[in-house]
Amino acid sequence: MSFLTTLKNDTKVAHVRVEKVMVKEIKSISCLEHYARLLERLFLFYNPLECKVHQSLDQSILPDIDKRKHTKWILEDLDVLGYTINTSNKCKTQHITSISYAVGVLYVMEGSTMGGQIISKMVKKQLNTNISTHYFDSYSDKTMEMWLSFKNSITQNETQLDHEEVFKGANETFSALKEWLELTSILENISEL
Ligand code: HEM
Numbered sequence: 001m002s003f004l005t006t007l008k009n010d011t012k013v014a015h016v017r018v019e020k021v022m023v024k025e026i027k028s029i030s031c032l033e034h035y036a037r038l039l040e041r042l043f044l045f046y047n048p049l050e051c052k053v054h055q056s057l058d059q060s061i062l063p064d065i066d067k068r069k070h071t072k073w074i075l076e077d078l079d080v081l082g083y084t085i086n087t088s089n090k091c092k093t094q095h096i097t098s099i100s101y102a103v104g105v106l107y108v109m110e111g112s113t114m115g116g117q118i119i120s121k122m123v124k125k126q127l128n129t130n131i132s133t134h135y136f137d138s139y140s141d142k143t144m145e146m147w148l149s150f151k152n153s154i155t156q157n158e159t160q161l162d163h164e165e166v167f168k169g170a171n172e173t174f175s176a177l178k179e180w181l182e183l184t185s186i187l188e189n190i191s192e193l
Contacts, residue, residue: 104169
């Protein structure tokens with residue numbers, strides 16, 4: 001079995017868990033402000049992690065690494081909504097312990113662009129409006145192309161990677177996102193009381 005197929009299989013359970021949480025989140029969105037707060041929660045999770053990943057990986061692993069930054073699009077979507085992020089809420093993201101671990105984290109971030117296309121449609125349907133979903137629809141019609149080129153770069157470098165560390169980085173990212181969404185959902189509900 002190829003490395004990427006093993007990675008997909010090894011993270012399947014974690015993917016399904018986070019997918020369920022995301023679907024629940026989207027289905028509970030009741031207004032634009034609520035959508036903005038979900039984007040804010042995602043920004044607070046992903047932004048510090050994205051910074052760390054991009055400090056750990058360079059073009060020798062992924063020639064187009066500079067194109068793979070997504071959190072600026074969250075800010076763009078929030079700008080359209082006239083919403084300013086409250087940066088006093090901090091998410092303690094995991095440590096990036098090696099290049100292989102960083103690849104695992106990036107695998108989750110890049111793979112999320114596929115679910116993102118579905119999420120983008122769900123959000124528009126839920127709010128019944130054609131709102132800006134640049135973050136979820138990050139690569140738009142280039143999504144599959146970007147995903148295939150990501151996978152190609154990983155395959156070319158797979159002999160240099162510690163596979164167990166990649167699996168760990170990916171699984172811990174899925175779990176950390178799920179936990180962050182669940183925790184902040186509780187806080188959201190408390191603040192609405
Ligand atoms: C509503 C939520 C989501 C749905 C419906 C969804 C759906 C999908 C679909 C249809 C694929 C493509 C599967 C394939 O072509 O084989 C995919 C792949 C993937 N998704 Fe999701 N997804 C969701 C959320 C997420 C989230 C939040 C993340 C990350 C945090 C994520 C990470 C991934 C990864 C890493 C892959 C690549 C799997 C692989 O081929 O190795 N997904 N997802």
